[in-house]
Amino acid sequence: xxxxxxxxxxxxxxxxxxxxxxxxxxxxxxxxxxxxxxxxxxxxxxxxxxxxxxxxxxxxxxxxxxxxxxxxxxxxxxxxxxxxxxxxxxxxxxxxxxxxxxxxxxxxxxxxxxxxxxxxxxxxxxxxxxxxxxxxxxxxxxxxxxxxxxxxxxxxxxxxxxxxxxxxxxxxxxxxxxxxxxxxxxxxxxxxxxxxxxxxxxxxxxxxxxxxxxxxxxxxxxxxxxxxxxxxxxxxxxxxxxxxxxxxxxxxxxxxxxxxxxxxxxxxxxxxxxxxxxxxxxxxxxxxxxxxxxxxxxxxxxxxxxxxxxxxxxxxxxxxxxxxxxxxxxxxxxxxxxxxxxxxxxxxxxxxxxxxxxxxxxxxxxxxxxxxxxxxxxxxxxxxxxxxxxxxxxxxxxxxxxxxxxxxxxxxxxxxxxxxxxxxxxxxxxxxxxxxxxxxxxxxxxxxxxxxxxxxxxxxxxxxxxxxxxxxxxxxxxxxxxxxxxxxxxxxxxx
Amino acid sequence: xxxxxxxxxxxxxxxxxxxxxxxxxxxxxxxxxxxxxxxxxxxxxxxxxxxxxxxxxxxxxxxxxxxxxxxxxxxxxxxxxxxxxxxxxxxxxxxxxxxxxxxxxxxxxxxxxxxxxxxxxxxxxxxxxxxxxxxxxxxxxxxxxxxxxxxxxxxxxxxxxxxxxxxxxxxxxxxxxxxxxxxxxxxxxxxxxxxxxxxxxxxxxxxxxxxxxxxxxxxxxxxxxxxxxxxxxxxxxxxxxxxxxxxxxxxxxxxxxxxxxxxxxxxxxxxxxxxxxxx
Numbered sequence: 001x002x003x004x005x006x007x008x009x010x011x012x013x014x015x016x017x018x019x020x021x022x023x024x025x026x027x028x029x030x031x032x033x034x035x036x037x038x039x040x041x042x043x044x045x046x047x048x049x050x051x052x053x054x055x056x057x058x059x060x061x062x063x064x065x066x067x068x069x070x071x072x073x074x075x076x077x078x079x080x081x082x083x084x085x086x087x088x089x090x091x092x093x094x095x096x097x098x099x100x101x102x103x104x105x106x107x108x109x110x111x112x113x114x115x116x117x118x119x120x121x122x123x124x125x126x127x128x129x130x131x132x133x134x135x136x137x138x139x140x141x142x143x144x145x146x147x148x149x150x151x152x153x154x155x156x157x158x159x160x161x162x163x164x165x166x167x168x169x170x171x172x173x174x175x176x177x178x179x180x181x182x183x184x185x186x187x188x189x190x191x192x193x194x195x196x197x198x199x200x201x202x203x204x205x206x207x208x209x210x211x212x213x214x215x216x217x218x219x220x221x222x223x224x225x226x227x228x229x230x231x232x233x234x235x236x237x238x239x240x241x242x243x244x245x246x247x248x249x250x251x252x253x254x255x256x257x258x259x260x261x262x263x264x265x266x267x268x269x270x271x272x273x274x275x276x277x278x279x280x281x282x283x284x285x286x287x288x289x290x291x292x293x294x295x296x297x298x299x300x301x302x303x304x305x306x307x308x309x310x311x312x313x314x315x316x317x318x319x320x321x322x323x324x325x326x327x328x329x330x331x332x333x334x335x336x337x338x339x340x341x342x343x344x345x346x347x348x349x350x351x352x353x354x355x356x357x358x359x360x361x362x363x364x365x366x367x368x369x370x371x372x373x374x375x376x377x378x379x380x381x382x383x384x385x386x387x388x389x390x391x392x393x394x395x396x397x398x399x400x401x402x403x404x405x406x407x408x409x410x411x412x413x414x415x416x417x418x419x420x421x422x423x424x425x426x427x428x429x430x431x432x433x434x435x436x437x438x439x440x441x442x443x444x445x446x447x448x449x450x451x452x453x454x455x456x457x458x459x460x461x462x463x464x465x466x467x468x469x470x471x472x473x474x475x476x477x478x479x480x481x482x483x484x485x486x487x488x489x490x491x492x493x494x495x
Numbered sequence: 496x497x498x499x500x501x502x503x504x505x506x507x508x509x510x511x512x513x514x515x516x517x518x519x520x521x522x523x524x525x526x527x528x529x530x531x532x533x534x535x536x537x538x539x540x541x542x543x544x545x546x547x548x549x550x551x552x553x554x555x556x557x558x559x560x561x562x563x564x565x566x567x568x569x570x571x572x573x574x575x576x577x578x579x580x581x582x583x584x585x586x587x588x589x590x591x592x593x594x595x596x597x598x599x600x601x602x603x604x605x606x607x608x609x610x611x612x613x614x615x616x617x618x619x620x621x622x623x624x625x626x627x628x629x630x631x632x633x634x635x636x637x638x639x640x641x642x643x644x645x646x647x648x649x650x651x652x653x654x655x656x657x658x659x660x661x662x663x664x665x666x667x668x669x670x671x672x673x674x675x676x677x678x679x680x681x682x683x684x685x686x687x688x689x690x691x692x693x694x695x696x697x698x699x700x701x702x703x704x705x706x707x708x709x710x711x712x713x714x715x716x717x718x719x720x721x722x723x724x725x726x727x728x729x730x731x732x733x734x735x736x737x738x739x740x741x742x743x744x745x746x747x748x749x750x751x752x753x754x755x756x757x758x759x760x761x762x763x764x765x766x767x768x769x770x771x772x773x774x
Contacts, residue, residue, distance in 0.1 A: 057715050057736040057743055080774070082588040110591075112773070121772065162772055167763040170772065177617035184616075206615035220768045281767065283600075283608055286621050330621050334606065337623035386623045389685075389709070390630070428552060428745055429633025430560075458560050458587040494588035 335387030444472030528651030628685025
């Protein structure tokens with residue numbers, strides 16, 4: 001078994017190395033071809049001294065365009081629709097049991113209705129998927145929760161009505177996104193939209209945010225905006241289920257520790273969450289100041305009962321209401337964009353250490369406090385550089401500090417992580433290799449994703465990628481997930 | 496003011512204008528390369544504009560890709576020299592609902608302000624002043640080509656006083672990077688040298704040849720259709736062809752339609768809020 005494991009580890013390393021080599025070689029080949037082939041043949045002077053203009057290079061494409069414009073005008077005035085049909089197959093080289101980890105077919109339909117020059121707009125954005133990997137592997141191998149969550153699902157990502165009362169007042173009612181904050185990695189300022197953590201941060205960025213039903217009133221001028229938001233739908237982070245490979249409680253669950261079903265928050269008036277933001281924009285950059293009274297979207301484990309006879313401990317995931325104040329924005333300087341997210345969160349639940357909880361159980365099992373609330377400061381400082389031809393480089397450093405920290409808490413007083421994202425457009429934007437890497441100093445773990453997408457036509461796109469964890473040691477939170485690597489291939493058809 | 500007085504004032508204005516126009520060719524003979532480019536770029540183009548654009552990109556194998564967008568432009572600031580532009584991309588589906596907002600300042604060394612709304616991330620993103628030699632949407636037009644030309648980067652010389660293009664008399668103006676900022680100019684624009692054909696009658700750039708440092712390529716530009724809409728001459732169809740060793744590598748045809756000038760566009764239209772709302 002160990003030999004098999006080592007073999008697979010070597011295969012993964014080989015694949016990873018091959019992908020990197022592939023990307024580097026493409027870039028290098030194109031760069032070398034750019035710089036040498038013609039230089040040897042013609043030389044610089046030939047070009048610079050030749051002022052003639054060769055008309056034969058131009059082709060007549062006018063008729064082709066005319067046909068397209070006619071087609072466009074007949075549809076665009078009232079309804080706009082688009083969609084995406086995709087299939088993604090994922091394979092896990094290091095996985096111990098299941099190799100085909102995903103075979104997901106997904107349909108995304110978007111429709112907007114807006115009569116020209118009207119004061120209102122209706123938008124639908126629906127996504128549904130079916131993952132046949134569970135059927136291929138045998139459905140009996142998986143828990144009901146896992147099948148319910150991962151095998152098939154559908155939802156309205158967006159379903160809202162936009163109303164412009166005047167040219168400075170807008171109301172948006174329905175399921176929507178707010179997408180606050182500058183960071184793409186951590187959830188610091190983006191407290192309105194919960195996250196999808198079903199793959200612990202390895203999922204696509206465009207599917208990580210979750211929408212909520214809310215009413216958003218926006219007052220705005222030429223260079224400012226003020227938002228008042230009431231969230232009516234109590235929706236929290238989507239976590240993996242019991243029995244799935246990304247189950248966040250995988251190390252806690254045992255015969256002695258039971259994680260009960262969480263207590264859902266009702267979509268009631270008293271639970272309504274409130275957010276407000278003031279945004280300014282100027283030549284030097286943008287800035288947003290905000291405040292929110294919301295539920296922390298990550299549940300905290302509340303010890304609900306201890307069976308003295310059997311020693312079985314029951315925890316229930318619960319949600320705590322918090323206050324958040326902060327600012328985020330950016331400063332532009334030439335090809336650099338410096339960005340920041342700063343937040344102070346009060347009433348944040350912090351879990352106590354397992355030693356502390358078991359000491360409490362031993363001394364008085366009927367009065368155990370498994371967590372306490374603290375004020376937490378969070379920040380992100382980042383820089384984006386776009387001065388390299390067709391290339392974007394983004395670096396972020398983020399961290400958090402728990403105030404009034406003491407040794408009985410499970411989390412460390414401060415934690416830090418860094419991330420790097422690089423993308424490079426090639427072949428007239430048809431080939432896009434991207435590289436993302438993040439290192440969590442507290443958990444001593446690397447997360448990575450290397451992906452390359454190729455637009456075969458305007459409608460058809462091919463995607464090849466690899467993602468996973470490189471875990472430092474057994475104490476890391478990510479250690480149980482160290483084999484959940486992914487090698488994936490996707491085919492997308494847009495319409 | 497009486498109607499007859501109004502008419503006489505209008506008539507007087509027309510006479511003065513006609514006199515100026517008749518004198519223009521005489522002055523034009525004496526125009527420097529810089530003056531010609533200045534006049535071409537600063538000629539009246541309306542205080543606002545609304546149009547659709549279709550961009551066809553064709554690779555060496557003749558395979559086509561099409562981008563469609565709806566664009567809005569409004570002049571603002573003192574003397575209406577600054578420009579705000581909003582572009583909504585409508586096709587293909589993977590860029591549908593993407594919006595690009597740009598403030599182009601007349602001040603020479605002031606970078607543009609730009610924002611991009613990414614529908615996949617549901618987020619308005621502030622953009623740094625990107626590499627101006629980057630391709631616009633993967634086309635053969637760069638941000639330099641579609642944005643402000645930065646005249647102060649170049650030394651312009653008239654290399655041909657008269658060259659006929661599609662039956663129209665043109666100046667041929669050569670642009671070389673100013674020596675003291677040569678490296679910066681080549682780095683930011685990607686061009687080592689430019690030749691521009693400007694029609695004498697309407698001061699429109701109708702042809703161009705661009706020497707690209709990277710890869711030693713040459714790009715050719717041509718206005719294949721020009722039209723007068725109201726008082727404004729506009730390049731309706733433009734082509735840009737990238738060649739290497741005299742072989743066509745890639746080309747782009749950009750055509751505008753439904754062009755309307757001096758349409759009433761509220762300032763609130765050119766905001767990040769409007770980007771999120773979309774068309």
